[in-house]
Amino acid sequence: MTRSTLTFSAVAIVAVGTAAFFVSRRGPSGADVDLGTAAQKATFRSSVTASGEIVATRYADIGSSVMGKVVALPVREGDRVKAGQVLARIDAVPAQSDATSASEQVNALQSEARAASEQIKSAQSDLTAALARETDVKQQLARASALAKQGLIPASEQDAAKAAADAAAAQVSSARASIDRATQTQAAATGRIAQAKAQLRRADDALAKTSIVSPIDGIVSRLRVREGEMVVIGLQNQPGTTLMTISDLGQIDAEVKVAEADVLRLAIGQASTVTLEAVPGRVFTGKVVEIGASALPVTGAGAAAREFKVVVRLDRPDAGLRPGLTCDAEIVTSERANVLTVPLQSVVLRPGAGGADVTGVFLFKDGKAAFTAVKTGVIGGLDIEISGLSTGASVITGPYQLLRTMKDGDPVKAAKTR
Numbered sequence: 001m002t003r004s005t006l007t008f009s010a011v012a013i014v015a016v017g018t019a020a021f022f023v024s025r026r027g028p029s030g031a032d033v034d035l036g037t038a039a040q041k042a043t044f045r046s047s048v049t050a051s052g053e054i055v056a057t058r059y060a061d062i063g064s065s066v067m068g069k070v071v072a073l074p075v076r077e078g079d080r081v082k083a084g085q086v087l088a089r090i091d092a093v094p095a096q097s098d099a100t101s102a103s104e105q106v107n108a109l110q111s112e113a114r115a116a117s118e119q120i121k122s123a124q125s126d127l128t129a130a131l132a133r134e135t136d137v138k139q140q141l142a143r144a145s146a147l148a149k150q151g152l153i154p155a156s157e158q159d160a161a162k163a164a165a166d167a168a169a170a171q172v173s174s175a176r177a178s179i180d181r182a183t184q185t186q187a188a189a190t191g192r193i194a195q196a197k198a199q200l201r202r203a204d205d206a207l208a209k210t211s212i213v214s215p216i217d218g219i220v221s222r223l224r225v226r227e228g229e230m231v232v233i234g235l236q237n238q239p240g241t242t243l244m245t246i247s248d249l250g251q252i253d254a255e256v257k258v259a260e261a262d263v264l265r266l267a268i269g270q271a272s273t274v275t276l277e278a279v280p281g282r283v284f285t286g287k288v289v290e291i292g293a294s295a296l297p298v299t300g301a302g303a304a305a306r307e308f309k310v311v312v313r314l315d316r317p318d319a320g321l322r323p324g325l326t327c328d329a330e331i332v333t334s335e336r337a338n339v340l341t342v343p344l345q346s347v348v349l350r351p352g353a354g355g356a357d358v359t360g361v362f363l364f365k366d367g368k369a370a371f372t373a374v375k376t377g378v379i380g381g382l383d384i385e386i387s388g389l390s391t392g393a394s395v396i397t398g399p400y401q402l403l404r405t406m407k408d409g410d411p412v413k414a415a416k417t418r
Contacts, residue, residue, distance in 0.1 A: 003285060028409030035364055036343040036397040038389045042341040046378040048265060050310065052256030054276070054325040056247035056369055057313065060216055063240050064231045065209040066090055070243075077223040081214045088212045088377040089308040090231065095207040102200035109193045115331055123182050127175035134168035137161065148295050221323050245323075252317035254286065256329045257296065257307040272312045272331040279318065286314040288331060317418035319340050334378045341383040344399040348406075349374060361389070362396040362406055364414060369396055371408040 001048050017080065072089035075081060087194065140161050147153045222245040234240035254274045258266065266288060274284040290311035342361060350371060354360035360373040377385030389395075396403065396412065406412075 010278050014063075026397060029415045030367060031402055031404060032365070033369070033396045033412045034398040034412050034414035036346055036395045037393055038340055038342050038386070038393040040343055040391045041383075042255050042367065043364045044335060044336045044341060044380050044383075044385060045332050046265075046334045046380045047330050048258060048262040049328065050256035050262075051326070052254055053323075054321055054327055055253050055255045056218070056221070056249055056325050057251035057253050057325070058216060058248040058291050058332070059218070059221070059389070060214075060246045062087060062130060062212060062243045062246060062332040063091060064088075064243060065093060065233060066206050067232050068092075068230070070225055070227050070229050071239070072232060073221070075220050075223070078395065079220045079243075081324050082218060083214055083217050086211050086226075086271055087214050087220075087246075090210040090212070092207060092210040093310040095203065095210050098169075099200065099203035099207045102196060102203040106196040106200055109189055109196050113178040113186055113189035114195060116182055116189050117184035120179060120186060121179035123175055123191060127172065127179060130168065130171040130175045132261050134165070134172050136167045137250060137381070140164065144183075154287045160270050172351075189219060203241070205334070212243065216244045216246055216248055218248040221245050223404060226232065235416070247323055249321070251316045252321050253289070254312040254314065254327050256310050256312065256327070258310045258331075260284060260295065260306040260308065263291065263310070266310060267333075268332060270331050272329050274312060274314060274327050276321075276325055276327045278325050281323075282318075284314045284317065286312040286329075289313045339377070339385045340387065340391060341380070342374075342386050342395050343397045344379060344382050345400060345403070346382045346395045347374070347386070348403055350408075362403070362408075364394040364396055364412065367413070369408065369410045369412050370405050 050346065068091040071090055071091050075085075081087065092236065106302070111208075143307050145161075178212075223243075225241065225243045225244075231241040231243065254272075268288055268291065270288045272286050272288060274286055275282070276284075288310060290309075292309035295306035295308055310329075310331070313333070346361045347359060349357040349359060358373050359373050359376055362369040363372050364370075374386045374388035379385075396406070
C-alpha cells in the first residue's frame with residue numbers, strides 16, 4: 001500500500017466520524033404527524049344522521065272483513081277518495097243468503113212467540129172457567145152435605161157432589177199448568193228470537209261489509225288486488241289480504257332508522273332537516289315527533305347493530321311527495337355558541353397520576369409532542385368541543401396508529417396541517 005492510499009483512508013475515517021458525531025448531537029429526527037388547529041366556532045351543532053323513507057302521517061291499510069271474490073273495483077292507484085266512498089265490492093251472494101236465512105228464522109220464532117202468547121190467553125180463559133166451576137161445585141157439595149146430615153138426600157148424591165168438586169179442582173190445576181207451560185214456551189221463544197236477531201245483525205253486518213268504504217280522505221297510494229281476485233280474512237297468525245292503502249298527504253313524515261349508539265341523544269321536538277334524492281337541492285325542515293321505544297326487528301343473519309324507528313314531521317311538505325321516497329335526515333341534538341373545537345381524532349386517553357385515564361390532546365411544540373389534558377363536550381361531525389386550550393393551538397391529529405402509542409415528549413415532524 002502506498003503512502004497516498006493510506007492518507008486518503010485516514011481522511012475518510014475522520015470524515016465519517018465527524019458526520020456521526022454531528023448526527024448524534026442532532027438526536028432522532030421524529031415521525032411525521034398530521035396537524036390541526038384548535039378553532040373557535042360561533043355556532044357548533046351536534047347532530048344525528050339517519051336514512052329512511054317518506055310516509056303519510058295518517059294512512060290506512062284497507063282489508064276485508066269477509067272472504068270472497070272482488071266483483072267491483074271502482075278506484076285506481078293515485079285516485080283521490082273521500083271518507084265513506086266505496087273502494088271495492090266483494091261477492092255478496094253468500095252474505096245475502098245468510099242474512100235472508102237469519103231474517104226468516106226471526107220471523108218463524110216470532111210466530112212461535114205469538115202462538116205461545118195465544119196459548120197463555122187460552123189457558124187463562126180455561127183457568128177462569130175452571131175456577132168458576134170449582135166455586136159452583138163447592139157450593140153444591142156444601143148443600144149436599146147439609147142435606148145429607150138432615151137425611152133428606154141419599155149419601156150417593158153427597159158422594160157425587162164431592163167427586164164433582166174434586167174434578168173441578170183438578171181442572172183448575174190443569175189450567176194453571178197449561179199457563180205455566182205456555183209461559184215457558186213464550187220465554188224460550190223470546191230467547192231464541194234474541195239469538196236469531198243477533199245472528200241477523202251479524203249477517204247484515206257481513207252483507208254491509210261486502211261494500212268496502214274508505215275510512216279517511218286521501219289518495220290510493222297502493223293498490224294490491226285486481227278485480228276477480230279472491231280475498232281472505234286474517235286468522236290467528238295468518239294475515240288477511242290487504243286490498244289497498246289510503247294515505248292522507250295533508251301531513252308528511254320522514255320515518256328513519258337511527259343506530260342504537262345515537263338514539264339516546266334524541267328527544268321529542270328536536271329540529272331536523274330532511275333531504276330527498278327525488279328533490280335535489282331542496283331541504284325540508286321538521287321536528288322529531290316519535291322515538292321508538294324498542295329496537296326494530298333484526299333483518300339478516302349477519303346484522304348485529306340494532307336500530308330504532310324515529311319519525312320526523314315535515315313543517316311544509318311538498319304536495320308532490322309520495323310515500324316510499326327515500327330520504328336522509330339530520331337531527332340537531334344540541335347547539336352551542338362560541339365553542340372551541342378540535343378534530344375528533346386528536347382526542348386520546350392516557351394513564352393519569354392516580355391510575356385513572358386522562359382525556360387530552362398532543363400539542364406540537366418545538367418538534368415534540370406535548371400531552372395536554374382537556375375537557376370534552378358535544379361532538380359535531382368530525383369535531384369535538386373542548387376546554388383547556390387556547391384558540392389556534394397546533395394539535396396533532398394523526399396518523400391514528402402513531403397517536404395510539406405516542407408519549408409525552410416524543411420527537412415529531414409536521415407533515416401537513418388540517
